[in-house]
Amino acid sequence: MMFSRRLIATALLTILALTGCSGVNAFLARLGIRPAPAVEGDPVHGEQVFRIGVEGAPPCSACHQVAAGSAGFSLAPNLAGIAVHAAERIPGMAAAQYLEESILHPASHVIPGYHVSMFTGYAAYLSPQDLSDLIAYLMTLRG
Numbered sequence: 001m002m003f004s005r006r007l008i009a010t011a012l013l014t015i016l017a018l019t020g021c022s023g024v025n026a027f028l029a030r031l032g033i034r035p036a037p038a039v040e041g042d043p044v045h046g047e048q049v050f051r052i053g054v055e056g057a058p059p060c061s062a063c064h065q066v067a068a069g070s071a072g073f074s075l076a077p078n079l080a081g082i083a084v085h086a087a088e089r090i091p092g093m094a095a096a097q098y099l100e101e102s103i104l105h106p107a108s109h110v111i112p113g114y115h116v117s118m119f120t121g122y123a124a125y126l127s128p129q130d131l132s133d134l135i136a137y138l139m140t141l142r143g
């Protein structure tokens with residue numbers, strides 16, 4: 001036989017994970033298996049999605065600031081330095097995975113001091129490319 005059972009199982013799980021089942025993603029993460037990102041992220045387009053949004057969904061910038069030290073009342077956490085914080089939020093979870101879950105399932109990780117007032121419908125509006133681009137942009141916010 002050319003392929004081992006484990007290889008086939010991993011391939012099947014990866015396909016399931018890439019089709020967006022977060023339960024499978026969490027399961028894979030526990031096994032230490034990370035599915036390859038579906039598409040390469042473009043941080044320049046990601047910044048546009050962040051600031052302008054996509055048809056039908058509010059822009060991230062409606063709630064989030066990204067400039068370090070921006071003062072004043074804010075509805076949502078300032079995302080300056082999120083690339084660094086994202087890697088530290090959940091022990092054992094990579095930054096990109098944390099960001100994806102925070103965007104698609106805002107209630108999965110609630111930041112102390114905030115309520116889940118984030119728009120919860122992004123999974124239905126962001127294409128896989130938009131999501132990868134957004135994450136690539138957020139990963140440039142290092143402080």
Ligand code: HEC
Pocket residue numbers: 050058059060061062063064075076077082085086089099102103106107109110111114115116117118119122134
């Ligand atoms: C309606 C307001 C609102 C919008 C729009 C919004 N967010 Fe949020 N976001 C929040 C709030 C409030 C929290 C904190 C509560 C929580 O964790 O769910 C949060 C949390 C986050 C976190 C976790 C921050 C941390 O410090 O760990 C990330 C990352 C994030 N949002 C990214 C985004 C991105 C990317 C978009 C656009 C696709 C977006 N948000 C749109 C309100 C918003």
